[in-house]
Amino acid sequence: MxxxxxxxxxxxxxxxxxxxxxxxxxxxxxxxxxxxxxxxxxxxxxxxxxxxxxxxxxxxxxxxxxxxxxxxxxxxxxxxxxxxxxxxxxxxxxxxxxxxxxxxxAFVALDEVQPGPAQCVVALHRVRDPGNLGTIVRTADSAGCGAVILVGECCDPYSVEAVRATMGSIFAVPLARATEDEFAAWRAGWTGSVVGTLLSATVTHSDASYAKPAIVLMGNEQQGLTPDMAALCDVNVKIPMRGRADSLNLSVATGIMIYAATA
Structure with missing residues (x-):
């Protein structure tokens, strides 16, 4: 050696x-x-x-x-x-x-993003926590998603904390970056569905229709999806809260949505 x-x-x-x-x-x-x-x-x-x-x-x-x-x-x-x-x-x-x-x-351009084996892409708007981001990349890899797109000002997927949380999936999942305007323009040419989560939604995640290829669009930890981002979705859904907690951790909620969209 x-x-x-x-x-x-x-x-x-x-x-x-x-x-x-x-x-x-x-x-x-x-x-x-x-x-x-x-x-x-x-x-x-x-x-x-x-x-x-x-x-x-x-x-x-x-x-x-x-x-x-x-x-x-x-x-x-x-x-x-x-x-x-x-x-x-x-x-x-x-x-x-x-x-x-x-x-x-190794970032890829938006026009290089493919839906992958699961016919699904994850888009995250202004995600702030590197642990959440790394866990989402790992989940996207596990589910066979084609890419994770970081929209707007996001935390760094290549920080030590985020890389640790990916457990090696940082190398397997293509990552793309885009401004809000760039993402909106690219989304206009998407041939499948775009689904997001909103507290005010009337459709539950398990009842929604996910036309493939699907984009799962998630907002950040504090605010969720902004009105502009929610308007890019074909359907907004909610994940029911059946206990005392009124919300889920972003990485958990994203995992639920990924598997709902790829079922």
Whole structure:
């Protein structure tokens, strides 16, 4: 295995990887951090090779490590053995993963979005919580959705928190970004249905008709769908609340809607 060894926290490469916790640095470099050998292998298996592969001494003997190293070197990436302290600083966790990969971000254009095996696409308007976003990407992957579209000012899907929540699905689900106007113009050419959720809706999610391919359009955690976004929907539905709680977590509600639209 060909790698160099870094033991200093002040090393320039270590500093650059640590800086990827900041959105400004991710935006400027187009890179992000994925933690864990499983996630690194998921990236490789879906055609995404690491630019940098950092690993602790204990990871060398893992049977999948050689695959990760070979893929990184084949893509002219860098393989670096580091200390536990460096891994902890890079991941900002006391018990870090033994492997960390630095990958290029991969957004697709709106006109490249396809409905996928499930004949469904998820669109999120101004989603704020990276944990919610990552969980939704994972659910979209599980259901076979073709893409997740981020509409308006959303949190970063390539933040460490969002990537963790995707459990590797960050590499499997195409991500697109659009302004509200760009999304509205693209939606006008959509051949299937667009369905959203509204508290004021009279149709329940289980009774609605979902013409495929379907777009599941969800609003943000605090406001839900704005009137302009709701107006883009062919039908707005509600998920019944049968207990004392009057709302659902966004990722849970989106999961329910994804499976309703893909049934």
């Amino acid at each position: 060909t790698s160099r060894v870094i033991t200093s926290l002040s090393n320039d490469t270590v500093k650059r990887v640590r800086a990827l916790h900041m959105r400004k640095e991710r935006d400027e470099t187009g890179l992000f951090v994925a933690e864990g050998l499983k996630n690194v292998i998921e990236g490789i298996d879906t055609g995404h090779a690491p630019k940098i592969l950092m690993h602790g001494p204990d990871a060398v003997s893992h049977p999948m490590m050689q695959k990760a190293v070979q893929a990184t070197l084949a893509a002219r990436g860098e393989v670096i053995e580091v200390t536990h302290d460096i891994l902890a600083k890079v991941s900002r966790r006391e018990n870090p993963q033994a492997v960390v990969g630095v990958f290029p971000q």
